Amino acid sequence: MKRPLRFMLRLVLAALFVAPILLALAASFRDNSDMYRYAGSLSLWTFLPAEPGIDAYRRAFTLPLLQTQLFNTVLLGFVMATGTTVSSLLAGYALSRFRFRGRQALFLLMLFTLFIPVDVILPPLFFVVRDLGLIDSFWGLALPFIFSPIGVYLIRQAIEEVPRELDHAASLDGAGLWEVLRTAILPNIRGALIACWLMHFVFVWEWYLWPLTAMRSDDGQLAQVAIASLIDPLRSTDYALVFAAAILTILPAFVVFAILQRFLTSSQATTGGK
Amino acid sequence: MHKLVLRSVTKSYAAGSAVLKPFDLVAQAGELVVLVGPSGCGKSTLLKLIAGLEKLDDGQILLGERDITNVEPRHRRIAMVFQNYALYPHLSVRENLAYPLRRQKLRAADIVLKVSAVARQLRLDELLDRRPSQLSGGQKQRVAMGRAIIREPDLFLLDEPLSNLDAALRTHVRGEIRDLQRRLGTTMIYVTHDQVEAQTLADRLVIMRNGEVQQVGPPQEIYERPANIFAAAFLGTAPPNFLAGRIVDDRVEIGQASLPLADLPGECRTALAGREQIYVGLRPEMLRPTCDLDRDHFVLRGKVIRREIVGNSQNVHFRSEAGSADAAKLSALAGRHLSDELVWTTERAGTDDAVELGIRPESILFFDTDGVAIGAHGSDAL
Known part of the structure; x- marks a missing residue:
């Protein structure tokens, strides 16, 4: 493919992904009546604010629970990211390095769970969490998903890339199983760990159905779910407010991603043999 | 100085396919024994069994007075040099050398002393702050040797340590390994498929084929009076x-x-x-x-x-x-x-x-x- 063509293709793809966010951003700076006024006929002002203002943000900040709910989302993001990374690291280490009967089968079985949509297991999951007395609690949201097949897969593959001789050398040099993991493997899979952490941090922003089901108190609800309830089909919705709140909600994820994305290089472990 | 004794050590991976048939070997204290044979003859497996990286099916391994058959690798007091050196890529040469000492929880001051002593001995002083990826093959080899000798093990295991070096360097490093082993007086088991390397280094040779010993003896003796056509x-x-x-x-x-x-x-x-x-x-x-x-x-x-x-x-x-x-x-x-x-x-x-x-x-x-x-x-x- 020629260069300009490739560039154009990238531009189009990027635009496709960014456009909705830009539209939301533009809409958040409008007045609500402004939005309805230009909705009928297609013009530039259908998309862009005629008189940009931050009134919508002011209103978003006065929403009684939005800040608490945003905090919930961010906190859940950190907990889920850290929890899945730790559990994936331990599972990945075992699946890559320990020899036990049924290891391969276990790995495949775990990957197979990827093909089951959450919607399918939602009712039984709800009953289990309810019976544990965790409905309407933060841990009720977090615990069922703190183990991630994708994370295990990612980290197991990264550990597979670390030569086994490194483990062997470390264990002869006096390291136990934990020390091998900590001192010989961990430093060489940093890229995968950060990728795993970041991925699961951002994943939380996509949660909708599960918190809607398992969290019924407004205090504990996640921001993205709460925002959806601002859309009221029976009355005219304050879309400017909805967009402003949405933009505020994705801001933390955006910041964290911007900080960490430079670490997303693949881990390059060699034994120094080459 | 510690003597290594293997008594009817056997190993097989899949049922029925023996990698090592009952294997006996005595390496006297301070002796340099070379295991030599074509690839797949079980010599590397034997080394892993001695190191404890693989479990043996049957038999007994004694090192000095200790029965190490079921001892964890880290408690065997054995140092190993790997074919690809297995240096820790994320650590500097200094930290690679210090790694075994840190696992022993030695005092920081002692670690510094020992690292600099070994670095001097192996001409690594200039390289201490480099990463393994910044070293040449010969330098990596020296770091791997340094990491092995730094904690004064009871036994050295070397798994084809020269196979990644070019021919000229190989001869040189071979001499260095021989001198080092003589000076330290530590028992050494050395694995290679190169018969020249084997003959020049060995106090005694063990010629292996398909997991079986063909002949054991000083190189000259095997050359003059081989036990079979293979040897x-x-x-x-x-x-x-x-x-x-x-x-x-x-x-x-x-x-x-x-x-x-x-x-x-x-x-x-x-x-x-x-x-x-x-x-x-x-x-x-x-x-x-x-x-x-x-x-x-x-x-x-x-x-x-x-x-x-x-x-x-x-x-x-x-x-x-x-x-x-x-x-x-x-x-x-x-x-x-x-x-x-x-x-x-x-x-x-x-x-x-x-x-x-x-x-x-x-x-x-x-x-x-x-x-x-x-x-x-x-x-x-x-």
């Missing part, structure tokens, strides 16, 4: 010329040539008497033109096919009417391809196209049809 073919720059022979009326007949049994050393004579089919092995470097020999000997005549010049010596390939019988069977016994060409290694520059070569009777190697040496078993007791 004979393995040691030496070129394998011996193997010929089929028969014992007829107190004479060894090989093709049209023949030799009275009376000319052979006594032990050989008695062992050969009463046999029929045999193989003889003539080392290419032991052959001499008949005009140089003072006595009547076994004589081989042939036509030269081609010549290879190697430095000041020359490999003369020739075909003889004595020929080699059954190259396929001999190749199987020797574990390598043998053609029906014969080879004469000589330092003479000009050679005729027709050669007439002899060999001293005591230099002839005799084997039975199963490839086992007749009369002169060089294998010492385990």
Whole structure:
């Protein structure tokens, strides 16, 4: 493919992904009546604010629970990211390095769970969490998903890339199983760990159905779910407010991603043999 | 100084396929034992068993006074140098050297002292702050050695440590390893598939094939009195010329040539008497033109096919009417391809196209049809 063509293709793809966010951003700076006024006929002002203002943000900040709910989302993001990374690291280490009967089968079985949509297991999951007395609690949201097949897969593959001789050398040099993991493997899979952490941090922003089901108190609800309830089909919705709140909600994820994305290089472990 | 004893160690991966058949070995304290054999002969597996990186199926491993059969690798007090060095890529040379000491929870001041002592010893002072990826092959090798010696282990295991170096460096590092081992006096098990490396380093050689010991002994002894065709073919720059022979009326007949049994050393004579089919092995470097020999000997005549010049010596390939019988069977016994060409290694520059070569009777190697040496078993007791 020629260069300009490739560039154009990238531009189009990027635009496709960014456009909705830009539209939301533009809409958040409008007045609500402004939005309805230009909705009928297609013009530039259908998309862009005629008189940009931050009134919508002011209103978003006065929403009684939005800040608490945003905090919930961010906190859940950190907990889920850290929890899945730790559990994936331990599972990945075992699946890559320990020899036990049924290891391969276990790995495949775990990957197979990827093909089951959450919607399918939602009712039984709800009953289990309810019976544990965790409905309407933060841990009720977090615990069922703190183990991630994708994370295990990612980290197991990264550990597979670390030569086994490194483990062997470390264990002869006096390291136990934990020390091998900590001192010989961990430093060489940093890229995968950060990728795993970041991925699961951002994943939380996509949660909708599960918190809607398992969290019924407004205090504990996640921001993205709460925002959806601002859309009221029976009355005219304050879309400017909805967009402003949405933009505020994705801001933390955006910041964290911007900080960490430079670490997303693949881990390059060699034994120094080459 | 610690002695290593392996008692009937066995190992198999899948049921029925033994990687190591019952294996016995004693490495005396301070001895450098080289395990040598073609790839897949089980020598690396054996090393992993000694290190504790693999579990043995049966048998016992003793190091000094300790039974380490079921001891975890980290408590065995064994240091290993890997083929690819296995340096920690994320750590500097300094930290690579310090790694075993940190695991022992040594005081920081002691670690600094020891690291600098080892660095001086192995000429690594200048490299201490580099990462392994910034080192040359030879430097990595020295770091790997340094990491092995720094905690003063009871036993060194080296798994083909020179195979990633170029030829010139290999000879040099080989000498360094030998000197280091002598100086430290630590028992060392060294694995290689290179017979030159094996012969130059070893106090004693262990020749292995398909998980079985073929012969154990000092290199010179194995060279002179190989226990079987495999050992004979393995040691030496070129394998011996193997010929089929028969014992007829107190004479060894090989093709049209023949030799009275009376000319052979006594032990050989008695062992050969009463046999029929045999193989003889003539080392290419032991052959001499008949005009140089003072006595009547076994004589081989042939036509030269081609010549290879190697430095000041020359490999003369020739075909003889004595020929080699059954190259396929001999190749199987020797574990390598043998053609029906014969080879004469000589330092003479000009050679005729027709050669007439002899060999001293005591230099002839005799084997039975199963490839086992007749009369002169060089294998010492385990």
